[in-house]
Amino acid sequence: MTARTVVSPAVWAAAIAAHDLPAMALGGGPLVVVVAHPDDETLGAGGYLAAAHAAGTDVRLVVATDGEAAFPGLDADGRAALARARRAELHDALRALGLREVDVTWLGLPDSGLADRRDELADAVGPLLDGAATALAPWAEDPHPDHAAVGAAVSAAAPATTACWAFPVWACVWGTPDEVAVPWERAARHDLDAGAAGRKRAAVAAFTTQVGAAPDGGPPVLPPDVLAHFASGAELFLRAPRRAGAPATRFADLYATGDGDPWDTRTSWYERRKRAVTLACLPRERYRSAAEPGCGTGELTRELARRCDAVHASDFAPAAVAATRAAVAGAGHVRVSGAALPDAAALPPGIDLAVLSEVLYYLSAPDLDATLDRLADAVVPGGDVLVVHWQGWPEEAPHDARAVRARFDGDDRFTPVVEHVDDGFVLHVHRRR
Secondary structure: OOOOOOOOHHHHHHHHHHOOOOEOOOOOOOEEEEEOOOOHHHHHHHHHHHHHHHOOOOEEEEEEEOOOOOOOOOOHHHHHHHHHHHHHHHHHHHHHOOOOOOEEEEEEEOOOOHHHOHHHHHHHHHHHHOOOOEEEEEOOOOOOHHHHHHHHHHHHHOOOOOEEEEEOOOHHHHOOOOOOOOOHHHEEEEEOOHHHHHHHHHHHHOOHHHHOOOOOOOOOOOOHHHHHHHHOOEEEEEEOOOOOOOOHHHHHHHHOOOOOOOOOOOOOHHHHHHHHHHHHHOOOOOEEEEEEEOOOOOHHHHHHOOOEEEEEEEEOOHHHHHHHHHHOOOOOOEEEEEOOOOOHHHOOOOEEEEEEEOOHHHOOHHHHHHHHHHHHHHEEEEEEEEEEEEOOOOOOOOOOHHHHHHHHHOOOOEEEEEEEEOOOEEEEEEEEO
16 A cells, blocks of 8 residues: 555544444344455454354355555566465454454456446445345545445445445544544444453464564564554444335335235333324324425324325335225225335325325435425425424435435524434424425
8 A cells, every 4th residue: 555644543443432433233134345455344243243243143244345456566476475374364353353264255356446336336235235134345435446446346236135234444543533534423432351352463463474574574464553443442343235225126125025014013001102192292283284395104184184184195015095984995085006205296285284204314415405395395385294203224225314304404404393212203394384
């Protein structure tokens, strides 16, 4: 790597501590880790991978290159020898971390050439992510182009049911928290105790070609001041949200399972309580005309029908439309149709209430922008927009509840009038100015 000024790790430790980040979750289904070079996973996430494996997680590792271009001056034979050495070093590092059993898939792509092979990389990674509950890769904003390429490829190739997370490698080494645009609102941390920190140090030391002098006697790729960043006792992780909105096929599949109520909207206490709080938070006793995009099984639609002269309910899943029609059968003032945001059919003009329950965070950024514009056009001045979201982050969703709320708070066409926050969900009502 090109020599650059190394930022003090104390600066980053202070920034991480100041943000009071949640712990990176352990356990769950298969965790597929995709990295550009052997050692990326150990440097950026070695402590977390060891802890996840110890908690029973099936950890799988995919390495895009052999890291053979770490020393550009090597000839072909020298690069081949370095590639063999780095593969062996990775296995030694995994043993030091207690990950001896972890399956490693080597893609054999050219080191320092991944930025020009993003499509090939995504095609290779895609099948390896099938069935993964979580995918972990270097951050797509990391300054190393190979790291950025892997991060982008994983986000693009991951199934809708896979939660994507990322970790910085060189970003925190070369930039200060003020220089690096860290999305703290979707960050988490993993803390290493003394034993875990020692095992990680041993694993890093296994990469002798990287921590020792270069073949020409020059400085190592990972000198002591760089290694200090990865020995801080805390690892930083960033949720890497999908860029595209949740695919319609995902919801069709969900409604096709079991009793056609994939979120147990009819029976679960969470859903029944959320409906009760939603209705209690409506600022007015009665509304003239309401729209409810993403109506689901129609349980909330039926309650809204008692408070509104007219209700326009819609969903882009045909099974949800059928369920809602059954739920409001006989209510002549309720119309149920198939429509997807930001279509005007989902938010007809002249409404004085829009209710969006656990739907906006599934939209792509452009569709979310267009939906806010549509709300501003459809809701009459003085009308209300109620938005409620689960506090978690669905794997299929490009946003979480906080991000959606921030979009409304930053839009001067709406003003907040009600807020409810608890451990389960967050609700806010914004009034059209």
